[in-house]
Amino acid sequence: MYKLAYTLAPEQVDPEKYLAVHYVGGGNAMYQVTENKDIQAISMHVYEQNKGIISAVCHGTAGIVNLKLASGEYLVAGRKITGYPTAFEKTDAAYYQQFPFSIESLIKQRGGIFNYGQRNQSFIEVEGRIITGTNYQSSREVAQAMVKQLNNM
Structure with a gap:
């Protein structure tokens, strides 16, 4: 509860202090995170200036869909990416009908x-430096890949 009460707002984060940004799964990642310019700026600073890692698991991959490099190109362009696929969704369920995108x-x-x-x-x-996992079962392997890369930096 302490950490929840004292979590930094995006505008309070100094991206110079970080070498990785991780987008966690869960349907909430489909809302507000994707469009949040402050979070995008933090992520791209970590990735481009700090030469850090961007990672995501499951629906957390929604957080990286709008990230753009300084060149204006999407971060995901031309890259192998995974996340929770449409084939695994219950597309006729109410929760899925509320999602803003696939x-x-x-x-x-x-x-x-x-x-x-x-x-x-x-x-x-x-x-x-982009590491993504399909589902929550991938979380451990994503974390291990992140640690391996961080140890080689």
Whole structure:
């Protein structure tokens, strides 16, 4: 509860102090995180200036769909990315009907190469300093890939 009470707001974060940004899963990542300019600026500072890592798991991949490099190109363009695929969603369910977009479709629209493994199995993609996992079962493998890269920096 202490950490929740004292979590920094995006405008309070000094991106110079970080070498990684991780987008956690859960449907909430589909809302506000994707469009938040402060969070985007932090992520891109960490990625471009600090030469850090951007990672995401499951629906957290929604957080990276709008990230753009200084060149104006989408971060995901031309890169292998994973996240929770449309094939695993209950597309007729009320929760899905409320989602503002399909992660898989938007990654593809942005020029990304969207891959995923079997349901309920860990599957990750490591594209340089971009590390993504299909589902919560991928969380451990994503974290291990992040630690490996951080140790090599």
